[in-house]
Structure formats: structure tokens, C-alpha cells
Amino acid sequence: MTSTRQRPISITSSDRDVLDSYKRLYEESTGESIDWGKFLGTVALLGLAAAGVYNLVRANKRSPQTVDVECFECGSTFVMAVPTGTDRAIHTRCPECDAELVVDLGTLY
Ligand SMILES: [Zn+2]
Numbered sequence: 001m002t003s004t005r006q007r008p009i010s011i012t013s014s015d016r017d018v019l020d021s022y023k024r025l026y027e028e029s030t031g032e033s034i035d036w037g038k039f040l041g042t043v044a045l046l047g048l049a050a051a052g053v054y055n056l057v058r059a060n061k062r063s064p065q066t067v068d069v070e071c072f073e074c075g076s077t078f079v080m081a082v083p084t085g086t087d088r089a090i091h092t093r094c095p096e097c098d099a100e101l102v103v104d105l106g107t108l109y
Contacts, residue, residue, distance in 0.1 A: 030088065038087050045089040049102040054091070059103050073099035 011019075023039050034042075049056035059067035062079060070077045074097040080090070082105065090103045 034087075042087045042089050045087075045091055045102050046104065049089070049104075054100050054102040056102050056104055059105055067103070067105065069101070069103055071096060071099060072101060073097050 022043070023034075023036070026039060026043070027033055045054070046056070048054050055072035057069055057072050059069050059080070062068050065083075066079050066081050068077055069080050069092070071094040073094060076094065076096040078095050080092060080103065082090070086105065088105050090105065092101050092103055093099065094101060
């Protein structure tokens with residue numbers, strides 16, 4: 001059995017500086033300090049949404065643990081639970097039409 005090993009991605013020091021500065025900007029704009037995994041996951045989701053791979057939708061806070069999400073595709077509104085420690089962006093599916101959505105929680109949480 002072959003095991004999948006994690007390989008380091010080689011980046012140049014200038015790439016690293018650019019990423020560092022983006023992470024700093026993100027932390028300044030959101031007021032939160034996050035680790036690299038969270039940062040890259042959030043940026044990847046928001047980036048894919050910006051590229052049109054996913055539909056980006058905004059959420060309205062409903063309670064401390066839930067948000068109202070309006071589907072970009074069919075227009076229906078559904079309630080989504082937001083576990084504590086959730087990243088800024090969540091990938092989900094509309095329960096009505098099954099459209100893939102990226103929910104931008106912004107600074108709601
Ligand atoms: Zn829908």
C-alpha cells in the first residue's frame with residue numbers, strides 16, 4: 001500500500017512575502033487572527049466564487065448560531081446552522097434546487 005505523503009510546495013521568497021501581506025490585510029480587515037489553513041481555505045472559496053465557479057451569496061444573521069441564506073439560483077431562503085469557529089466563507093448547497101453556493105459570512109461572526 002502506498003501512502004500519500006504531503007509534499008511541501010516550493011514558493012519563492014517574494015511569493016511568500018505577497019501571501020504574508022495578503023494574510024495581514026485580511027486580518028486587519030476582519031479584525032481576527034487566523035492560521036494559514038483557515039486563511040487559504042477562505043481565500044480559495046472566495047476566489048473560486050469570484051471566478052464564477054460558485055455563486056457567492058450573503059447571509060443575514062438570524063440567531064447566534066444560524067443565518068438566513070437566499071439562494072442565488074432559485075431565490076428561496078433557507079436557514080443554515082453556523083457552528084462556532086466557522087470560517088468566513090462556507091460552501092453549501094441549496095436544499096431546494098441543489099445549487100452550489102458559497103456563503104460569505106462577512107464579519108457576522
Ligand atoms: Zn436554490
